[in-house]
Amino acid sequence: MLKGSLCTVRHLLTADLNTFIALVNDLPSRGDHFSSHFKSPEAMRKEFAQNSFVTDDSELFVIEDSLHHIVGVITHFKSRTPTTREIGYRLFDAKLAGRGYVTEACRLLVDHLFKAYQYHRLELLSAPENEASVRIAQKCGFRTEGTLRQSFFINGRYQDVQVFSLLRPEWEAQRG
Template identity: 60%
Template sequence: MLKGALCNVRHITTVDLPTYIALQNELENRGEYFSQQFHSPEALRREFAATGFVTDDREMMLVEDKTGAIVGSISHFKSRTPLAREIGYRLLAGSGGRGIMTEATRLMSDYLFRAYQYNRLELLMNPLNIASERIAQKCGYTYEGTLRGMFFTDGQVRDAKMYSLLRSEWEQWRGSDVSRERHL
């Protein structure tokens, strides 16, 4: 489990599975920037039974607030670029504005750079998703550009903004965090 001041990031357990499946298929929880495609509950159960949603290609985790309530999910998966990993996250409706997904993204970034040899982490987002862009910026990610026609979401082909964080930047950024903490 990855523990923060505002949230915890943890693997999905058997007890969580019914809630997770329901959340995956509740359109109200998806917001305007996520696919409206449903996920088969039976396929999700089979995948969980086979892998626990953890493979070499992808690791899916839940984000819970400090009361233990599930407020979102975060994952990392193979990127389209070598030596990189992409992070994806989704905050449930009504859970925004508290800094939880920013902290979850920091926790996931720290975890990936400490546990693996990745040189680069990436975040892709809808160009209109200002909240997601702020998360990227607060976590030290750099805007690289807009990928045109990248996703098919909500019946339309959409662009995606790409942000990245290199290991060297993370090391410098995390070092300045530690230095700041010592002086507080």
């Protein structure tokens, strides 16, 4: 469990599962930047029973506010090289945007990944027009590397994706 002043980043518990499935599968809350594909509740329960959404390739955490409400999700997963991890996140309710939950969760996860593992590089991918996500990447010290043109197919159209990265020496310099 990773604790911040605004939120806690923790693994999903069995008691959270029904709420989590409803939040993840709430299509209107996904907006323009997330796919409208979703898994059936049965498939999600089966995956949770098998591995609690934690494998060598990926690890899922919920973002919980101070009142113990699940407000979002953050994950890290295998990238192109063994020394790189990609981070993804989603806030479930747009009314909570701008309160700092995802920024703090991202900082907590970045610190955890660099302290607990030998990763050299962390990446975030975001639609360039997703200003909130771009701001989160920047506030967490990630640098813009470039754009992958029309690399994601979301909601019936190809979309550009901006690549951000944070290297271990940059993270160490920010902390020092």
